[in-house]
Amino acid sequence: MHPILNQAARFRCPLCHGVLTAGATSLRCEKGHDFALSRKGYVDFCPAARAGAYDDALFDSRSRFIQGGFYQELIHRLNALLPQYAPDGPLLDAGCGEGSFLKAVCPDPTARLCLGLDLARPGIRRAARGGGGWLWAVGDLSRLPLADGTMAAILNVLSPATYPEFGRLLRPGGAGLQVVPGDRYLGEVRALVRENLHQETYSNERVLKLFEERFALLETQEICETYPLTPEQAADLVAMTPLTQGIEKERLDVTALTSVTIHLHILAGRPR
Numbered sequence: 001m002h003p004i005l006n007q008a009a010r011f012r013c014p015l016c017h018g019v020l021t022a023g024a025t026s027l028r029c030e031k032g033h034d035f036a037l038s039r040k041g042y043v044d045f046c047p048a049a050r051a052g053a054y055d056d057a058l059f060d061s062r063s064r065f066i067q068g069g070f071y072q073e074l075i076h077r078l079n080a081l082l083p084q085y086a087p088d089g090p091l092l093d094a095g096c097g098e099g100s101f102l103k104a105v106c107p108d109p110t111a112r113l114c115l116g117l118d119l120a121r122p123g124i125r126r127a128a129r130g131g132g133g134w135l136w137a138v139g140d141l142s143r144l145p146l147a148d149g150t151m152a153a154i155l156n157v158l159s160p161a162t163y164p165e166f167g168r169l170l171r172p173g174g175a176g177l178q179v180v181p182g183d184r185y186l187g188e189v190r191a192l193v194r195e196n197l198h199q200e201t202y203s204n205e206r207v208l209k210l211f212e213e214r215f216a217l218l219e220t221q222e223i224c225e226t227y228p229l230t231p232e233q234a235a236d237l238v239a240m241t242p243l244t245q246g247i248e249k250e251r252l253d254v255t256a257l258t259s260v261t262i263h264l265h266i267l268a269g270r271p272r
């Protein structure tokens with residue numbers, strides 16, 4: 001049986017909240033809601049989810065860009081925070097995209113159960129490529145297909161946060177690590193697409209406030225580094241960020257993009 005089906009008891013039906021049991025190729029609840037294990041090695045809890053802006057091309061670029069080392073400091077910090085606040089037990093990457101961060105933060109998924117979940121099927125498909133022991137699911141953060149108290153840690157990197165759901169999933173003593181953009185994050189891309197942005201500067205004050213309503217803050221950390229870009233990296237950067245969604249890439253002067261600022265805040269907390 002596929003390892004994710006062996007974990008049936010950790011999941012719950014996202015539609016009726018019923019218990020799920022494993023069949024040969026799916027997880028199924030008593031009411032007959034059935035979630036197939038794809039041949040690519042993930043369970044699809046949102047078969048109706050339609051392709052959006054997060055497509056194969058975006059995730060290919062995002063993957064190459066992350067492998068380019070721009071997030072190495074973030075990975076380093078998360079690798080230190082996780083053992084400190086949630087040293088063992090299941091880890092969920094909520095909004096994992098193409099999976100690079102989960103794989104980097106937990107390179108040995110035999111040490112702890114690691115599940116990456118995202119609504120974008122192209123991301124999960126890419127994450128599941130090559131196997132390796134991490135578990136992957138297509139699912140919606142607003143109705144997570146997991147049972148109460150089943151997670152020791154939740155990682156949430158540059159993705160929507162659903163704090164009530166995170167609180168429900170975390171077991172006592174569990175911790176949440178959220179990564180949110182700082183106001184200079186990808187500032188060079190913002191400058192390039194300024195006229196197309198609804199909001200020129202990004203403010204994370206609201207996110208911080210919401211986090212603190214739901215989580216007792218353990219600590220925050222800030223990363224702010226500017227890196228030079230090769231033309232290939234600049235092209236990947238433009239293609240991998242939702243900031244350029246809906247803009248014809250040909251209209252952007254990518255040659256003007258010679259550096260990038262990675263400004264991030266890490267929020268660590270335990271549910272109140």
Ligand SMILES: C[S@@+](CC[C@H](N)C(=O)[O-])C[C@H]1O[C@@H](n2cnc3c(N)ncnc32)[C@H](O)[C@@H]1O
Pocket residue numbers: 054062094095096097098101117118119120123139140141142156157158159160242
């Ligand atoms: C900027 S990407 C970040 C992905 C990954 N954490 C990374 O940093 O590369 C935001 C992600 O949130 C996911 N997302 C947005 N709304 C979601 C939802 N309701 N449920 C699950 N994932 C969602 C998108 O599909 C996308 O992969």
Ligand SMILES: [Zn+2]
Pocket residue numbers: 013014015016017018029030031032033
């Ligand atoms: Zn059901």
